[in-house]
Amino acid sequence: MKRRSFDLLAVVGIFLAYSITLRLALHSDYRESLLGGAANTVPVVIFGAIVRRIIQVRLIGKAVLIQWVAHILLCAAFAFLSYVLLIVLLGLLYGGGPSGFVVKPLSSGGTVWQSLENVTTYALIAAISYLQAQSDHPxxxxxxxxxxxxxxxxxxxxxxxxxxxxxxxxxxxxxxxxxxxxxxxxxxxxxxxxxxxxxxxxxxxxxxxxxxxxxxxxxxxxxxxxxxxxxxxxxxxxxxxxxxxxxxxxxxxxxxxxxxxxxxxxxxxxxxxxxxxxxxxxxxxxxxxxxxxxxxxx
The missing domain is CATH 2.40.50.1020 (LytTr DNA-binding domain)
Incomplete structure (x- = not known):
């Protein structure tokens, strides 16, 4: 499978997974589930593409210690930036009013869950990046x-x-x-x-x-x-x-x-x-x- 086709299928899969999860967990209607799925997918796509590029071009081939330190920093940046963009998008979608939109952080439980989700997502992106690099360099x-x-x-x-x-x-x-x-x-x-x-x-x-x-x-x-x-x-x-x-x-x-x-x-x-x-x-x-x-x- 070509990389572009794989990326497209991955984006669609992430969007559907988020939308279905919101539908089942929060009992949201279809419109809110789809909007929430889009809001969760956009940060993953944007920052996931950035960290994958960094891993494949700048990180792979470096010393193991350098890679570990870089992954810790990249994971922290990915989790934080994804969370910030998510609450901004949620504010745009759900917090709009006559005077603008309100950006509210998630509840403490929601923040912990979202952070764990972002760390897991980064781990998957990093693993796929290494697998793709290995297939490109046999x-x-x-x-x-x-x-x-x-x-x-x-x-x-x-x-x-x-x-x-x-x-x-x-x-x-x-x-x-x-x-x-x-x-x-x-x-x-x-x-x-x-x-x-x-x-x-x-x-x-x-x-x-x-x-x-x-x-x-x-x-x-x-x-x-x-x-x-x-x-x-x-x-x-x-x-x-x-x-x-x-x-x-x-x-x-x-x-x-x-x-x-x-x-x-x-x-x-x-x-x-x-x-x-x-x-x-x-x-x-x-x-x-x-x-x-x-x-x-x-």
Missing amino acids: VMPRRDNADVAVENQKASTAAVPDDLNAEAGHVVPTPMGNAPTESTQIRAEAAPSRYFVRIGDEFRPIDMDTVISISGADDYSEIRTLSGKHLVRVTLSEFTKSLDPAKYVRVHRSWIVNVHHIARAEAAGGGRLLLHMETGQIISTSRTGAKLLRGRVI
Whole structure:
């Protein structure tokens, strides 16, 4: 299911849940139940979209302690702002009069219940944000350096198997022996050797030869280099058009890899491959991406 369709269904589900709850719990008529459901849904939609964006763009990938502290602060802000907007909307819907509308806080019991509800809603939004980010970036956990070193040593001494489609086979992508096409040559000649990223008020260069992989979601991409990672507002499609195709391959709709930093690859079933990068990172390819890499094996 596409994200927009999921979001639309989630909004409709939240609205119906609130409306039905108000109808059953407070015995409100249909009009009041629907208005109350709308008043409760609007804060969730507005502030939920904001915190999800913050989590996916700024928070995921940070240290665990930083994530915990950030979640506590974000949850508190979400609960407070949602409560304030709710009582304002309730004042507009139910407290209107000739001289304007009156904003009244909920009763003590109602405030506690609403706060608990907002905290629970934030927890659900955060969980969905992580699940969506994981589906956009299908990468397996990094293993320790000792295991990586042993596997790299084995890969360097192992011969490339004849049957590349065998499930237990290992393949090492290498440059193609065929002559490059004219379009490939043009892209290679036009590919910049450096990009610049903004760090504070400064622009610092990234040596593209040190790039291990580039992952993307929506309008942003995360560049992983030998020394760290950088978040940039460039789509994977834009990167694909400008990068040297002799070095970089888009192996998945969410991943571009530098073939010069692939330590080894292994069949993962269904025509896919698992790429073991030199840094220990493991990336799963799509079937199309696996075909591109198998086309480089000699």
